Amino acid sequence: MSEAFGFREFGGPQVQDFFDRPDPVPSPAEVLIRVTVAAVNPLDHKLRSGVVPQFYGDRPFPQVFGAEAAGVVLAVGADVEGLDVGDTVFGCTLSGAGTYAGTTVLLGTNTARKPEGLRDDWAATIPVAGTSALNAVDQLDLPSGATILVNGVGGGVGLLTAQVARDRGLHVIGTGSTAKRTLAEAVGATFVDYTEGQVVARVRELAPDGVDGVVDLVGGASLRTVAPLVRDPKKVVSVADPAVAELGGEMVHRRVDRADLERVAALMVEGRLDPYIVRTYPLSQAPEALALVESGHALGKVVIDLTGGTASEG
The missing domain is CATH 3.90.180.10 (Medium-chain alcohol dehydrogenases, catalytic domain)
Known part of the structure; x- marks a missing residue:
C-alpha cells in the first residue's frame, strides 16, 4: 500500500x-x-x-x-x-x-x-519530455546549419528540444512569453517574445527566406501563426495539436523505447543536455x-x- x-x-x-x-x-x-x-x-x-x-x-x-x-x-x-x-x-x-x-x-x-x-x-x-524532444528533432532530420523554430521554447520539452537541436549544429529560434527569455537564451535560442506581437515579422527578420523546420509545443492559433514560416510544410512537427495535419505537417512520431531513453541519458551525463x-x-x-x-x-x-x-x- x-x-x-x-x-x-x-x-x-x-x-x-x-x-x-x-x-x-x-x-x-x-x-x-x-x-x-x-x-x-x-x-x-x-x-x-x-x-x-x-x-x-x-x-x-x-x-x-x-x-x-x-x-x-x-x-x-x-x-x-x-x-x-x-x-x-x-x-x-x-x-x-x-x-x-x-x-x-x-x-x-x-x-x-x-x-x-x-x-x-x-x-x-527523460521518458516523456526528453524523448519527445529527441523524437521531434530526429523526425525533422535537418542538416547542420539549418534553422529550426521551437514554438513554446520555455517549457520542459521546449528547452530540451532547443538543446538537442543546438547539439546537432542547428540555429534555434524560440518563441515564448517574456518570462521565458532568460532560460531560452541560456540554451542558445534566439528568443522571440510573442507577448510583444509581430511574431511573424520578427522571425522573418531573423530568417528572411523562412525556417527549415518547426517543432510546435503549443498548438491552436499559435501553431497556425508560425506554420507558414517554414519553407516545406512537411517540416512542421507538433507535440501538441493533431490539427497540424491540416497544415501539411505531422504529429511527432513517439518512440519511448530503451534505446532512446539511453540516448537522452547519455547526453545528460556528457553535459550536453540539461x-x-x-x-x-x-x-x-x-x-x-x-x-x-x-x-x-x-x-x-x-x-x-x-x-x-x-x-x-x-
Missing part, C-alpha cells in the same frame, strides 16, 4: 485527491518500482480533463497522475529482459498506472537502467506542482520528490 495523488472522475482540479492504493502487480511485460521522483507534464492535466479517456482502458477510478518516473526495481515481470530487482531505473507507464505514487509499474521495454552520474530527478524527465528543473515539490504538494504546469507559466521542468524531501527551487 502506498499514497498516491490522482482523480476520481474526469474534470478540473476539483476532482483531484490523495488516496492509498495497493502496490500494482506487474504484468509479465512490466516492472514494479519504488518511485523516487515523478516528473510533471501538461499531459497529466489533459488526461484528467478526459481528452483521451481510452488511455486508461478498463482501469477503474480513481486514476493516478503521471507518466514518467525514476525509482528502484522491486519486482520484474517474467518477460522483461535486461532489468533486475534492485536496479535504479527510469521509464514510463503506458498502462495508466500513474507515477505520482509511492510505487508503480513501468513497461519493461520503456524502462532503462540509470547510468552512473545521472541524478534521479534528471532521469525522471532538463532545467526549476521546482521540486514533495508528494504532499503535488496539487501545487500540477497547478503550476497547468497554468502554462512553468519555466523548465517541475518534478515531485517521493523520498520525503521538501519543496525547493533549481
Whole structure:
C-alpha cells in the first residue's frame, strides 16, 4: 500500500485527491518500482480533463497522475529482459498506472537502467519530455546549419528540444512569453517574445527566406501563426495539436523505447543536455506542482520528490 495523488472522475482540479492504493502487480511485460521522483507534464492535466479517456482502458477510478518516473526495481515481470530487482531505473507507464505514487509499474521495454552520474530527478524527465524532444528533432532530420523554430521554447520539452537541436549544429529560434527569455537564451535560442506581437515579422527578420523546420509545443492559433514560416510544410512537427495535419505537417512520431531513453541519458551525463528543473515539490504538494504546469507559466521542468524531501527551487 502506498499514497498516491490522482482523480476520481474526469474534470478540473476539483476532482483531484490523495488516496492509498495497493502496490500494482506487474504484468509479465512490466516492472514494479519504488518511485523516487515523478516528473510533471501538461499531459497529466489533459488526461484528467478526459481528452483521451481510452488511455486508461478498463482501469477503474480513481486514476493516478503521471507518466514518467525514476525509482528502484522491486519486482520484474517474467518477460522483461535486461532489468533486475534492485536496479535504479527510469521509464514510463503506458498502462495508466500513474507515477505520482509511492510505487508503480513501468513497461519493461520503456524502462532503462540509470547510468552512473545521472541524478534521479534528471532521469525522471527523460521518458516523456526528453524523448519527445529527441523524437521531434530526429523526425525533422535537418542538416547542420539549418534553422529550426521551437514554438513554446520555455517549457520542459521546449528547452530540451532547443538543446538537442543546438547539439546537432542547428540555429534555434524560440518563441515564448517574456518570462521565458532568460532560460531560452541560456540554451542558445534566439528568443522571440510573442507577448510583444509581430511574431511573424520578427522571425522573418531573423530568417528572411523562412525556417527549415518547426517543432510546435503549443498548438491552436499559435501553431497556425508560425506554420507558414517554414519553407516545406512537411517540416512542421507538433507535440501538441493533431490539427497540424491540416497544415501539411505531422504529429511527432513517439518512440519511448530503451534505446532512446539511453540516448537522452547519455547526453545528460556528457553535459550536453540539461532538463532545467526549476521546482521540486514533495508528494504532499503535488496539487501545487500540477497547478503550476497547468497554468502554462512553468519555466523548465517541475518534478515531485517521493523520498520525503521538501519543496525547493533549481
